[in-house]
Amino acid sequence: MLDLTYEAPKPKTIAGAKHDWELVIGLEVHAQISSKAKLFSGASTEFGAEPNSNVSFIDAAMPGMLPVINEYCVEQAVRTGLGLNAQINLWSAFDRKNYFYPDLPQGYQISQLYHPIVGEGEVLVDIAPGVARLVRIERIHIEQDAGKSIHDMDPNMSFVDLNRTGVALMEIVSRPDIRGPEEAAAFVTKLRQIMRYLGTCDGNMQSGSLRADVNLSICRPGAYEKYQETQDFSHLGTRCEIKNMNSMRFIQQAIEVEARRQIAIVEAGGEVEQETRLFDPDKGETRSMRSKEEAHDYRYFPDPDLLPLELEQAWVDEIKASLPELPDAKKARFMGDYGLTEYDASVLTADVESAAYFEAVAKGRDGKMAANWVINELFGRLRKESHPIAESPVSPAQLGGIIDLIQKGDISGKIAKDLFEIVYTDGGDPAQIVVDRGMKQVTDTGAIEAAVDKIIAENPAQVAKAKDNPRLAGWFVGQVMKATGGKANPKVVNQLVSQKLAE
Amino acid sequence: MMDELNKLSLAEARDALKRGDVTSVELTESCLGAIEGSGALNAFVHKTPEIAMERARAADERLQTGDAPAMCGLPIGIKDLFCTKGVPGQAGSRILQGFVPEYESTVTQNLADAGAVMLGKLNMDEFAMGSSNETSVYGNAVNPWRRSGDDAQLTPGGSSGGSAAAVAADLCLAATGTDTGGSIRQPAAFTGTVGVKPTYGRCSRWGIVAFACSLDQAGPMTKSVRDSAIMLGAMAGHDPKDSTSADLAVPDFEGMLTGDIKGKTIGIPREYRMEGMPAEIEKLWSDGADMLRDAGAKIVDISLPHTKYALPVYYVLAPAEASSNLARYDGVRYGHRAKLAQGDGINEMYEKTRAEGFGHEVQRRAMIGTYVLSAGFYDAYYNRARKVRTLIKRDFETVFADGVDAILAPATPSAAFGLGEMKDADPVQMYLNDVFTVTVNLAGLPGVTVPTGLDGQGLPLGLQVIGRPWEEGEMLNAAFALERAAGFVAKPEKWW
Numbered sequence: 001m002l003d004l005t006y007e008a009p010k011p012k013t014i015a016g017a018k019h020d021w022e023l024v025i026g027l028e029v030h031a032q033i034s035s036k037a038k039l040f041s042g043a044s045t046e047f048g049a050e051p052n053s054n055v056s057f058i059d060a061a062m063p064g065m066l067p068v069i070n071e072y073c074v075e076q077a078v079r080t081g082l083g084l085n086a087q088i089n090l091w092s093a094f095d096r097k098n099y100f101y102p103d104l105p106q107g108y109q110i111s112q113l114y115h116p117i118v119g120e121g122e123v124l125v126d127i128a129p130g131v132a133r134l135v136r137i138e139r140i141h142i143e144q145d146a147g148k149s150i151h152d153m154d155p156n157m158s159f160v161d162l163n164r165t166g167v168a169l170m171e172i173v174s175r176p177d178i179r180g181p182e183e184a185a186a187f188v189t190k191l192r193q194i195m196r197y198l199g200t201c202d203g204n205m206q207s208g209s210l211r212a213d214v215n216l217s218i219c220r221p222g223a224y225e226k227y228q229e230t231q232d233f234s235h236l237g238t239r240c241e242i243k244n245m246n247s248m249r250f251i252q253q254a255i256e257v258e259a260r261r262q263i264a265i266v267e268a269g270g271e272v273e274q275e276t277r278l279f280d281p282d283k284g285e286t287r288s289m290r291s292k293e294e295a296h297d298y299r300y301f302p303d304p305d306l307l308p309l310e311l312e313q314a315w316v317d318e319i320k321a322s323l324p325e326l327p328d329a330k331k332a333r334f335m336g337d338y339g340l341t342e343y344d345a346s347v348l349t350a351d352v353e354s355a356a357y358f359e360a361v362a363k364g365r366d367g368k369m370a371a372n373w374v375i376n377e378l379f380g381r382l383r384k385e386s387h388p389i390a391e392s393p394v395s396p397a398q399l400g401g402i403i404d405l406i407q408k409g410d411i412s413g414k415i416a417k418d419l420f421e422i423v424y425t426d427g428g429d430p431a432q433i434v435v436d437r438g439m440k441q442v443t444d445t446g447a448i449e450a451a452v453d454k455i456i457a458e459n460p461a462q463v464a465k466a467k468d469n470p471r472l473a474g475w476f477v478g479q480v481m482k483a484t485g486g487k488a489n490p491k492v493v494n495q496l497v498s499q500k501l502a503e
Numbered sequence: 504m505m506d507e508l509n510k511l512s513l514a515e516a517r518d519a520l521k522r523g524d525v526t527s528v529e530l531t532e533s534c535l536g537a538i539e540g541s542g543a544l545n546a547f548v549h550k551t552p553e554i555a556m557e558r559a560r561a562a563d564e565r566l567q568t569g570d571a572p573a574m575c576g577l578p579i580g581i582k583d584l585f586c587t588k589g590v591p592g593q594a595g596s597r598i599l600q601g602f603v604p605e606y607e608s609t610v611t612q613n614l615a616d617a618g619a620v621m622l623g624k625l626n627m628d629e630f631a632m633g634s635s636n637e638t639s640v641y642g643n644a645v646n647p648w649r650r651s652g653d654d655a656q657l658t659p660g661g662s663s664g665g666s667a668a669a670v671a672a673d674l675c676l677a678a679t680g681t682d683t684g685g686s687i688r689q690p691a692a693f694t695g696t697v698g699v700k701p702t703y704g705r706c707s708r709w710g711i712v713a714f715a716c717s718l719d720q721a722g723p724m725t726k727s728v729r730d731s732a733i734m735l736g737a738m739a740g741h742d743p744k745d746s747t748s749a750d751l752a753v754p755d756f757e758g759m760l761t762g763d764i765k766g767k768t769i770g771i772p773r774e775y776r777m778e779g780m781p782a783e784i785e786k787l788w789s790d791g792a793d794m795l796r797d798a799g800a801k802i803v804d805i806s807l808p809h810t811k812y813a814l815p816v817y818y819v820l821a822p823a824e825a826s827s828n829l830a831r832y833d834g835v836r837y838g839h840r841a842k843l844a845q846g847d848g849i850n851e852m853y854e855k856t857r858a859e860g861f862g863h864e865v866q867r868r869a870m871i872g873t874y875v876l877s878a879g880f881y882d883a884y885y886n887r888a889r890k891v892r893t894l895i896k897r898d899f900e901t902v903f904a905d906g907v908d909a910i911l912a913p914a915t916p917s918a919a920f921g922l923g924e925m926k927d928a929d930p931v932q933m934y935l936n937d938v939f940t941v942t943v944n945l946a947g948l949p950g951v952t953v954p955t956g957l958d959g960q961g962l963p964l965g966l967q968v969i970g971r972p973w974e975e976g977e978m979l980n981a982a983f984a985l986e987r988a989a990g991f992v993a994k995p996e997k998w999w
Contacts, residue, residue: 057606061831063599064586064608064710066745098827098876100853107830158849160835299876301885304717304824306746 004332004342006124006132012180013221016263021218023259024227024236025178029191031170031201032145032209033076039144039168040067040110047207051161059166061105066305069094073168074309076200077117077142078319080170083198083326084137084191086121088316092141093308098299102160103147111171112141113300117309123174123194124328125187129342133183136175145169164208170201176215176236179224181252188212188248193327197352205246212251214242217272218262237262238272242279242286254279258286330355338367347375353389354379360396365403373399377420398423401430410434412441412490414481443489445496448480451488452496455479466501473497508533510673513577513730520566520576527566527576530676531559531620534578537674538622543999546659546669548583548641549591550623558620565618574737575618580669580678583624584631585611585721586710590621594712595629595639595662598860599838608710609742610679610721617737622675626665629862630829631686631714634936635925636664638864646694646919647672647995651961654998657919660690660936666724667694671995677725677734681711683718684817685940688952691724692914692965695954695993697986698724699731699979700940702972703947704749706735707742715824716747718817718944728953728983732756735975751973759976760983765799767981770907774810775939777916783958784913791911791955791966794988795981805907807898810942812891817941818934819875819888825865826872832860867930896946903971909981910969913939914952918962939967949975951982955989963993 011022038045041058058065081088093115096108118140125133147165151158172191178184192203192210203210217237219227227235242258245251257279262272276295277286290296325333327349334345334355348358348371357378362370378399382392402419405411411419411434419439423430434440442448455476456463466472476497481488508530511519519525535555538547555578562576581587584594586604593599611621626644628636635658636643646659647668659668663680667690670678680687682700691698699722706721713719723734736756742748771792776785796802834840834856841855861869875884902910916938925933943950949972952965966985970978 060836062586062604062606062837063592063594063602063712063831064604064606064708066709068744068746096827098830100830100833102833102835102849105831105836107833108827297878299827299873299878299881301823301827301876301881304715304747305713 004335007130009127009131009133009179009183011224012182014259014263016267018267020221021259021263022221022224023180023255024176024217024219024224024239025180025184025255026176026215027174027178027184027187028213028215029172029174029188030211030213031080031172031191031195031203033073033142033168033170034200034202035070035073035076035168037070037072038166039070039073039142041166043166045167049163051159051163053163055162055165059105059162061107067110067303069306069309070168073142074117074311075319077140077170078311078316079198079323080172080195080200081118081121081140082316082320082323083194083200084118084121084123084140084172086137086140087119088311089115089117089119090311090313090316091115091308092117094303094306095300096303099296101146101149102158103149103162103165105147105162105165109144109146110303110306111143114302115308116141123187123190125183125190126346127183127186129346133177133179133186135177135187138173138175140170140172143169143171176217181255184214184255185248185252188251190327193350197324197326205248208246211244211246213244214251214255214258215239216242216255216258216262218259218266237266238274240272240274240286241276243276243289245279250279250281253281253284254286257284261286324352334358338362338371340367340371344371344375347379351389357389357392357396361400361403363400365400366407369403369406370400373403377417381420381424393427394420394424398430405430405434409443409489410440412486414486414490415439415441439487441487441489442484443492445492448484448488448492449496451480451483452476452493452500455483456500463501470498470501473501476501507673509537509676511676512726513574513676513733514727516577516676517575517733521571527559527562527578527620528556530576531555531578531622534622534675537672541672541674541999544645544647544668544672544674545642546626546644546665546672546674547580547623548626548665551590551621554590555620555622558615562618562620572617572737573733574614576620577618577676578620578622579614579734580622580625580666580675581611582663582666582679582681583627584681584712585679586712587611587621587624590624592624592712593640594631595627595641596832596860596862596865597640597839598832598857602838604710606710609707609744610711610738613740614679614737619737625663625669625678628662628664629865630712630825631662631681631683632825632864632868633661634685634689634933635920635922636661637922638862640862643922644668645922645999647997647999648694648919648962649995649998653960656922657962658693658922660693660919662686663690663698663724667691667696667698670694670696670724670726672997672999677723677730679721679738680724681714681719681721682940682944683714683821684944685937687722687724688940688950688965688967689915689936692952692954692963692967693919695963695965695991695995696724696726697728697731697951697953697982698722699735699951699975700943700949701735701739701975702749702949703944704747705739705949705973705975707740707745707748709742709744713828715821716828717824718821720944728951728979728986729757729760731951732760732979749973754976756976756979759980761980762798762984762987764795764981764984767800767908768906769795769800769802769981770805770902770910771802772805772807772810772910772912774807775912777938780913781917783964784916787956787964787966788911788913791985791989794955794985795911798984798988800981800984803907805902805910807895807902807942809891809894809898813895813942813945814934814938816888816891816895817937817945818871819884820892820945822868822872823876823885824872826869826876829861829865829869832857834860864930892945895942899946899948908971909978912967912969914965914967915939918958918960918964943969948972949978951978953982953986953989954991955985956991957993963991
């Protein structure tokens, strides 16, 4: 496997009225664990169900109800931790985070403040070929999601939907290692990619499976490096937390506008107040949700209804052994084994299905050629119709068949594209289609030579020009291809044309 | 048919049922009759005669086929803290007005599976917070005992006061209780009955309205130690729905009642000899030790040095957990919701609902709990209390490791006091009732109180036997020996 080295990207700089400013960003990503049942109750987690239909007595916090941990969810959190090269804490515990809200029936969220299940890890966030940011993970803990309050259905009443209540979330907390809006989005993208590889979170931001809180402060160039040396936060500015963003675009926009807001305050001689803010994408601004003074006192304490979570190393090892190949390793392997560029390898390893598709096509064939066909032809075509790879009408065997026909010299690259289109729309065995439709290319030198001679004889003026300018040979090749219905072997045509013109 | 079947113990009734001398229907009717005439005791707050008769008939059928489980056909009362399907349950609180659970607590289900007949729900302090039953929304239950020559109404204790009063007055053969800081043992002691707080985790907490999760345990309240052994066996057992329930087999507790405690070591904790302890209590205690010694046990002085911190620790930890457990009573989904004024928002709804729904003692504890968990106070109160709790537990572990099999202590600092007597007292005075009982909850140990004598005014007094964790059988056997030696047979004179 290739050992790839990366350069760290330059931090984003924003020019203020007086100075340049840098951004310091930490993210808290809430990832819904892919699980059929909720974290502490047997209720279903199905998205889009009738309001209040996926609610058990436990979720509704009926008197006397008790939580029981869903072991599957614990396993997914451990898998995620292992996927992020993180410390797995064999001893962790649940705490109650107390606050009143109608969509929080218990009056507390069961979370893990003091002893999270996953400790420090790291994620390599790819920015561009050869450029990546190593972002440290501080912790991952498991917690319950809240329900949904609906305030816009009735002028006088609010409604509550408890379907989400108690759904298992992983909160993945990064260190303040992210230095710009694009990096923030790239970080979330990378987390999502890894979790999808692991199967621990579907990463669907539209349905709320993945949401992010952004902690952002600004600093003058050079200050961040001092923080890095000392881990002393006093080198950094006061941070604000922007809550609950559910799209990559919003994350970037929110960071951009919040950074500018903070810069304007500081440059005007003011001080940024530590507070929680909300991003309003319609107005393109962040708004104060609550200040430090109004901050909730969550009165965290160990949940006495739940025993500490004690894991066995052997169980963790078993999970570790079952991990799939992860994106970084797969990318390096594709580059090493198939000679792909980092860019192509990144595209092909973006998701497991694409990577698997590519490998099926590349098996026993030229890797680069397979990559070109998968990326340019197949992905291009799928994108046109917004089809995911899983719904590709062309199977790896079919695409492989097309490539084989090119390799054997049965068809030209151009014919192959026509063939691909036929297979894409009508299906069928590529080799059979070539036979049935007479698409096989002419490699008979005699026939091609006759065609070349004919074109040369018919176009003396062009011949004269081509003698002075050899680049015009292409025109003759084109004419010959046209005359042979594209079936002439272009290599042979090229060869003959330059030969004859040189005579 | 025998007279006054309601006066039978569980064991007597069980044996009579097995012999065919009585039917469950007869027993149940006898209890329902006794309940009918017991309004003055205010013990039963919700009667379920239809359920009772239905189960009694079913039990009689099972008895006839010879398929009679441990509690088959035995009529009992259920503390209002247990959720029982289709039967109103309010935990003694206004905030749960109109609440009818759609589920059955594991303990009451276990009892039903063992053939027990439910007569109704029993009075209790609101959310089990109280030592006199006076915080109940239903008004207090009344102790069937009176001081000799005095009509003053006495407390049955709390929080399982309705259960204690009902058992002592023979309204049922036995009752369930729950014990967070003494709520089974103190009322049992006040009413001349036997009450068991099992090892934490022995009985499932599922379906029991939570007061303080790390302390709450359900247990039996009965007329004899044997009855407690029978009933505890039926209540206990591992429950996957309660993560803190122990996955341990339930021994045959009744089978362990041999009365033979020869060679057993019984510890007398010197720290329980409190300053100002009434001479009567002190004598009761030393008499109890003598009885156990006479039965062949070795009596040793032991030290539980952190005992003096138990009460303050308890009154930090229990309210802390309670403040969080009570958050769900917000008027949103069930129970009481205050009438709101135009323009009131969610905060007004919470405030008004909870102000109206919770009584003063519950409000006090919710506020204490909120305070001790709040930022800046957490370490000084909650966390420190947790650490001291560990030390209290270690005290017990040390003496058990030194060979002590059980510990003998008083159950309460006094006999039952008068209702209303503590009305104007500092709340801490009321909390002092728990001084001998809270250590057991903090350490997660089993404890049982047994009536062993009467005070000068003719009121029952009890002693407490504290056992090793999971050794309820051995603990009950020591209590059984004590019960036999004490020969306590007094009953309250019927005045209600």
